[in-house]
Amino acid sequence: xxxxxxxxxxxxxxxxxxxxxxxxxxxxxxxxxxxxxxxxxxxxxxxxxxxxxxxxxxxxxxxxxxxxxxxxxxxxxxxxxxxxxxxxxxxxxxxxxxxxxxxxxxxxxxxxxxxxxxxxxxxxxxxxxxxxxxxxxxxxxxxxxxxxxxxxxxxxxxxxxxxxxxxxxxxxxxxxxxxxxxxxxxxxxxxxxxxxxxxxxxxxxxxxxxxxxxxxxxxxxxxxxxxxxxxxxxxxxxxxxxxxxxxxxxxxxxxxxxxxxxxxxxxxxxxxxxxxxxxxxxxxxxxxxxxxxxxxxxxxxxxxxxxxxxxxxxxxxxxxxxxxxxxxxxxxxxxxxxxxxxxxxxxxxxxxxxxxxxxxxxxxxxx
Amino acid sequence: xxxxxxxxxxxxxxxxxxxxxxxxxxxxxxxxxxxxxxxxxxxxxxxxxxxxxxxxxxxxxxxxxxxxxxxxxxxxxxxxxxxxxxxxxxxxxxxxxxxxxxxxxxxxxxxxxxxxxxxxxxxxxxxxxxxxxxxxxxxxxxxxxxxxxxxxxxxxxxxxxxxxxxxxxxxxxxxxxxxxxxxxxxxxxxxxxxxxxxxxxxxxxx
Numbered sequence: 001x002x003x004x005x006x007x008x009x010x011x012x013x014x015x016x017x018x019x020x021x022x023x024x025x026x027x028x029x030x031x032x033x034x035x036x037x038x039x040x041x042x043x044x045x046x047x048x049x050x051x052x053x054x055x056x057x058x059x060x061x062x063x064x065x066x067x068x069x070x071x072x073x074x075x076x077x078x079x080x081x082x083x084x085x086x087x088x089x090x091x092x093x094x095x096x097x098x099x100x101x102x103x104x105x106x107x108x109x110x111x112x113x114x115x116x117x118x119x120x121x122x123x124x125x126x127x128x129x130x131x132x133x134x135x136x137x138x139x140x141x142x143x144x145x146x147x148x149x150x151x152x153x154x155x156x157x158x159x160x161x162x163x164x165x166x167x168x169x170x171x172x173x174x175x176x177x178x179x180x181x182x183x184x185x186x187x188x189x190x191x192x193x194x195x196x197x198x199x200x201x202x203x204x205x206x207x208x209x210x211x212x213x214x215x216x217x218x219x220x221x222x223x224x225x226x227x228x229x230x231x232x233x234x235x236x237x238x239x240x241x242x243x244x245x246x247x248x249x250x251x252x253x254x255x256x257x258x259x260x261x262x263x264x265x266x267x268x269x270x271x272x273x274x275x276x277x278x279x280x281x282x283x284x285x286x287x288x289x290x291x292x293x294x295x296x297x298x299x300x301x302x303x304x305x306x307x308x309x310x311x312x313x314x315x316x317x318x319x320x321x322x323x324x325x326x327x328x329x330x331x332x333x334x335x336x337x338x339x340x341x342x343x344x345x346x347x348x349x350x351x352x353x354x355x356x357x358x359x360x361x362x363x364x365x366x367x
Numbered sequence: 368x369x370x371x372x373x374x375x376x377x378x379x380x381x382x383x384x385x386x387x388x389x390x391x392x393x394x395x396x397x398x399x400x401x402x403x404x405x406x407x408x409x410x411x412x413x414x415x416x417x418x419x420x421x422x423x424x425x426x427x428x429x430x431x432x433x434x435x436x437x438x439x440x441x442x443x444x445x446x447x448x449x450x451x452x453x454x455x456x457x458x459x460x461x462x463x464x465x466x467x468x469x470x471x472x473x474x475x476x477x478x479x480x481x482x483x484x485x486x487x488x489x490x491x492x493x494x495x496x497x498x499x500x501x502x503x504x505x506x507x508x509x510x511x512x513x514x515x516x517x518x519x520x521x522x523x524x525x526x527x528x529x530x531x532x533x534x535x536x537x538x539x540x541x542x543x544x545x546x547x548x549x550x551x552x553x554x555x556x557x558x559x560x561x562x563x564x565x566x567x568x569x570x571x572x573x
Contacts, residue, residue: 011559
C-alpha cells in the first residue's frame with residue numbers, strides 16, 4: 001500500500017470501517033511509515049478531543065417554550081380550519097394559510113408607524129403612550145446626550161428612565177444620527193415576553209420572566225429598536241422588542257453569568273492576564289475612554305467593574321482579542337448588535353436587546 | 368453505537384420499544400408523553416444544533432423548533448427509524464435552513480466565545496494560585512477544544528454535519544447516512560475529507 005492510498009483510508013481505519021484485507025494492509029503500512037503514523041496519531045488526538053467536548057445544558061425553560069409554541073400553532077390551526085369552512089374548498093388550505101399569515105403579519109407590523117432607520121444608535125418606537133422625541137446633534141461632541149424629552153407635561157411615571165439611560169450613552173465611533181426619530185414610552189405589552197437570556201448558573205441568573213413574576217408589576221411595552229452594527233457603517237433593519245420598565249431588582253452576578261437587569265446588560269467574566277506587569281485592562285479602558293471604573297482587589301483576584309456605552313462591548317472584545325494578552329477563562333456570550341425577527345406560525349417573535357453594558361472583569365493572578 | 372442509543376442505561380432495543388409506546392400515546396394526543404420524549408432527547412438535540420450552528424441562542428431556537436415540528440408531524444411517524452434518528456434528521460435540516468437564512472441576512476456577529484457547559488463557569492474551579500501545572504493543563508485542553516470548535520464551525524455545512532454526528536454524537540455510519548439521507552459511501556468520503564481538512568487546520572494549533 002502506498003501513502004496516498006493510506007491517507008485516503010485513515011479515517012475509515014480509525015473507525016474500524018475497512019474490510020479485513022484493507023485493515024491488514026493498513027496496519028502493515030503504518031508499521032513502516034512514520035509519516036502516515038504521525039498523521040493517524042494527529043487525527044486520533046483530534047477525534048478524541050472532539051469526543052471530549054462537553055455537552056452544554058439547554059435553557060431550563062426549554063420544554064416550557066416548546067409547549068408554548070405548540071399551543072400557539074394549535075390556535076392558528078384551529079383558525080385556519082375555521083377559514084376552510086367559510087371559504088370555497090377550491091382554494092387549497094396551504095394557500096389560504098399563507099395568505100392569512102401575510103395579511104396578519106402586515107397588520108401587526110404596521111401597527112407602529114415605522115420610521116426610517118437613519119442612525120446607528122438606538123431609537124425606540126412604542127405602540128402606545130405619549131411621544132418622546134429622540135434626536136441627535138451632529139454638531140456636538142460625541143459624548144453628548146442623545147435623548148431629549150420634550151414634554152415637561154409628562155408625569156414621572158410616564159417618563160421612561162430606561163429610555164433616557166440607554167440613549168444617553170455616548171456613541172463614540174458611531175455614525176451620527178441624521179434625523180429625528182419618534183418614539184413613545186408607556187403602554188401595555190401585547191406580545192408574550194420572550195426570555196432570550198441564557199442561564200449558565202441557575203443559582204445566580206434570574207431570567208427576566210422571573211423578575212417580572214416576582215415583582216408582579218409588569219409594565220411591559222412594545223418597542224421597535226433600530227440599531228446599527230458595531231462598525232457604525234451599517235444601518236440595520238427594524239426590529240420588534242420588548243422593553244421592561246426597570247425596577248429595583250438585585251441580582252448576584254458570578255463570572256460567566258450574563259443577564260439583563262434594569263435595562264442594562266450585565267456581564268461578568270474571569271480572565272487570566274498573561275503578563276502580570278502590564279496594566280492591560282487599565283490601558284484598554286483608558287483607550288476606550290471609559291470612566292468610573294471600580295477596582296477591587298481580593299485574594300489573588302482583581303475585579304474591575306465598569307459600564308461600556310452603546311456598542312462598546314464589541315469594541316472591548318475586539319481589543320482584547322487583538323492584544324492577545326488576556327486569556328478569558330469563563331465563557332462569554334455572543335452579543336449581537338442587532339436582534340432579529342422571525343415569522344413563526346404567523347407571529348412576529350420579539351427579541352430583547354438592551355445597551356449599555358455593565359461589565360465585570362476579574363483578573364486572576366497567574367503565578 | 369451512538370450516544371443516543373444508550374439512554375438512561377437502556378439498550379437500543381428497549382429504548383426503541385419505550386419510545387414507540389410513547390410515540391403511540393403522542394399520536395393519540397397525549398402531551399405528557401410528548402414531554403417525556405422531549406425530556407429524554409432535548410439535551411442531545413440541543414447539543415447537536417449547537418455543534419452545527421456554534422451559537423447557543425440559535426441552537427436553542429432550532430432545537431425548540433425541531434420538537435415543535437416533530438410534534439406536528441408525529442402522526443406521520445411510522446417507527447421505521449428510531450425516534451432519536453428522526454429528531455436528529457429534523458434538527459440537522461432545520462440547522463441547515465437556519466445557516467442558509469443567516470447567510471442571506473449576513474449578520475455581523477461578534478463572538479468572543481460561545482458558552483460551554485456551566486460546570487466550567489464558577490471561578491472556584493480555577494485555583495490558579497495553588498497549582499499552576501494543573502491550571503495550565505486545564506487551559507491548554509480548553510484552548511484546544513475551543514480551537515477545534517472554531518475549526519468545526521469553519522467547515523462547510525456538509526462536512527460539519529458528518530463530523531458532528533460522528534465525532535461528537537458518536538453515531539454509526541449507517542445512522543449518519545439515515546439522518547442525512549445520503550448513502551454510506553458519501554458518509555465515508557465526507558467524513559474522511561472533513562477530518563483531513565480539520566487536521567490540516569489544526570496541525571499547528573493542537
